[in-house]
Amino acid sequence: VREADAMAQRLWAPAQGPAGAGGAALVEAYGEPEPVVGDGTECLRFDDTLWSHADHIKFRYNWYKGMREAIDANEGGLGEFSKGYERYGLNRATVDGRQGLMYREWAPGALACGLVGDFNDWEPQDAHWAWKNEYGVWELFLPDDEETGEPAIAHRSRLKVRLETSQGHWEDRIPAYIKWATQAWDEVQFNGCHWDPPGESEPGVYEPEARYTFKWDRPPKPSSLRIYECHVGMSSQEPKVNSYLDFKDQVLPRIARLGYNAIQIMAVQEHAYYGSFGYHVTNFFAVSSRCGTPDELKALIDEAHRLGLYVLIDVVHSHASSNSNDGINMFDGTDGQYFHSGPKGYHWMWDSRLFNYGNWEVLRFLLSNCRWWLDEYKFDGFRFDGVTSMMYHHHGLQMAFTGNYDEYFGMSTDLEAVVYLMLANDLIHSVFPKAITIGEDVSGMPTFCRPVAEGGVGFDYRLQMAIADKWIEVLQTGDEAWGMGDLVHTLTNRRYGEKCIAYAESHDQALVGDKTIAFWLMDADMYDHMAVDGPSSSRVDRGIALHKMIRLITAALGGSGYLTFMGNEFGHPEWIDFPRDDTYDTSTGAFIPGNGGSLEKCRRRWDLADAPFLKYKYLDAFDRAMVHLDKAFGYIDAPHEYVSRKDEGDKVVVCEKGDLVMVFNFHHTNAYSGYRVGCWKEGPYKVALSSDEKVFGGWENVSKWHGSEHFTTKGDYDGRPFSFEVYAPPRTAVVYAPSDFCDNENETVPGLGVKGHGPYFQF
Secondary structure (H helix, E strand, O other), X not given: XXXXXXXXXXXXXXXXXXXXXXXXXXXXXXXXXXXXXXXXXXXXXXXXXXXXXXXXXXXXXXXXXXXXXHHHHHHOOHHHHOOHHHHOEEEEEEEOOEEEEEEEEEOOOXXXXXXXXXXXXXXXXXXXXXXXXXXXXXXXXEEOOOOOOOOOOXXXXXXXXXXXXXXXXEEEEOOOOOOEEEOOOOOOOOEEEOOOOOEEOOOOOOOOOEEOOXXXXXXXXXXXXXXXXXXXXXXXXXXXXXXXXXXXXXXXXXXXXXXXXXXXXXXXXEOOOHHHOOOOOOEEEEEOHHHOOHHHHHHHHHHHHHOOOEEEEEEOOXXXXXXXXXXXXXXXXXXXXXXXXHHHHEEOOOOEEOEOOOOHHHHXXXXXXXXXXXXXXXXXXXXXXXXXXXXXXOOOOOOOOOOOHHHOOOOOEOHHHHHHHHHHXXXXXHHOOOOEEEEOOOOOOOOOOOOHHHOOOOOOEEEOHHHHHHHHHHHOOOHHHOOHHHHHHHHHOOOOOOOXXXXXXXXXXXXXXXXXXXXXXXXXXXXOOOEOOOOXXXXXXXXXXXXXXXXXXXXXXOXXXXXXXXXXXXXXXXXXXXXXXXXXXXXXXXXXXXXXXXXXXXXXXXXXXXXXXXXXXXHHHHHHHHHHHHHHHOOOOOOOEEEEEEEOOXXXXXXEEOOEEEEEEXXXXXXXXXXXXXXXXXXXXXXXXXOOOXXXXXXXXXXXXXXXXXXXXXXXXXOEEEEEEEEEOOOEEEEXXXXXXXXXXXXXXXXXXXXXXXXXXXX
């Protein structure tokens, strides 16, 4: 098995070469923001009906244009403006010929500001107090020791900033631009931790207590994204919080073997509450210390690049934790420093604070945060969380979007937030041309995925969130009641010219209180009927069959990219439950039982997928073949897509993606012999992938091993110029490819019948 996997890896996923000759360190190449031109209406060419709201779009673009011009005039350009982390926080500096540490903090509401920590036994001396300039920025220079040359604050030293508020109270806060924050085992609150390793590692070699040096170049930008959504902390097979290094060594090879070309890492930004899944961020520039150090995360990312994986970070700029002890809420003693004051600055459903995107220093903070993750850690892009909440004053709460353009272009739109997103996308794509941005937007905002230069918001992709909701809806009914037209409509309902990432389920569906698709399908039978040689169960047989079909049709018709959450590809049982203590609902006072702080259900049971005696291996194998089919044929983002049949009686969907013809028979009992399907290219065709293969837990009623060729007949059928006959068993999906591209003897990816690595191989 290992030898076969190694052969497949060499064929399908060759390792990337180092960035420099002889294994030298990576040297980043930067782009430059382009001048702002036009009036923002070029994005309307995809939808003439948007001209009715052209004034709003022009106004939005002019606002963005004005901000760009102001930044260019006052800050030296968007690129320089986004380097706030080089000025704020703790950085090496030279003042009057002396080397030392410069500390700067924007805290306009504070009356006094000084540093405390291990370096001064948590009591500031006279030389540890900062001075304040006219813009509310405090500055303090701490020179190195004249005799030893040692810095005033040692690497790994704990520290905080002590502030006097306008009310005369003294508060200790973690610096807003801190690079690392840690929590001692016997303390509740976090402390800032000065991270400045004294030396540098060899390129591509992790060395404890040395600054990691990147070796591997960023991979080529994927033509179609296949995203593996993951959470480092819960990625261990054991009930523990996993580390960046263990994830690098144990999980990354799994992802590469499955054929995904991108990972989307959740919960990277530090968050005091582990159970928030990383969405209540307290320290925006700090990596989560639960999983390791900043340089251990860098080693993970460098290894992912070696394996050819794009690395996306799940970034949260839509809100911030209301935790004022560990985060930036009430930082200088006021509620309106980084956030709107009063109710406008509070998200009542999330119990979190809402940024004031119109404030100059808030823009610097957030735009610098974007650049920080791309530049310092070499992330390749972002999944922006909660964008719908950002773009509307109502935050999308209790709002059913109907598609009426007045819902997107009116007084309910938060233009300050939209313009921030335009600036962020402008920065990201200009300075890092290969970077990718994905926005979590449920509203369907038009122009969301058009370039900023055209007047769009600038995202590359929108998460197609309606698809997962549709699957949960239909899974609560018997599949005999599923509407083929209804499913296809949801899968294909997206704006022309705006790309989407499709997913059947993400982390949301895996959380406690919800169910994964596998659990909806098989429920308690997963405990007793997943043994290959054990007693069978009709519920498990149905579940395995539909699990495969649901994922393939979602990947085929749902968008221009595909996403799965870690472990769901093999039908991970049960749910995710972060460690929780007993608590009370803050609004009702109702008691909410915890789980005793257990990590038992906050892990991934890789052993289930690896066990040769369990049926989870079938789902894992199918997912691998389905993903490699996209490597071979590029079907997920193929320019040609056509659904030729949505038969409600037969429960059959037939579609074309690129050169492929896909036949989905969702009927629970009916098999169809001599079933004619339309196609746009003349044959013959062969089976490239069948969910009915034995290696996928099927019965081989339709299999690549049969070697059958399907010759086409000319003449209109289902609106297609050619057609051919197939056998369609119940609850089976079969993919047909031109015969010249098929080879049933090629088992480098078991169950996949592709010649070599296919005609349109994309790593």
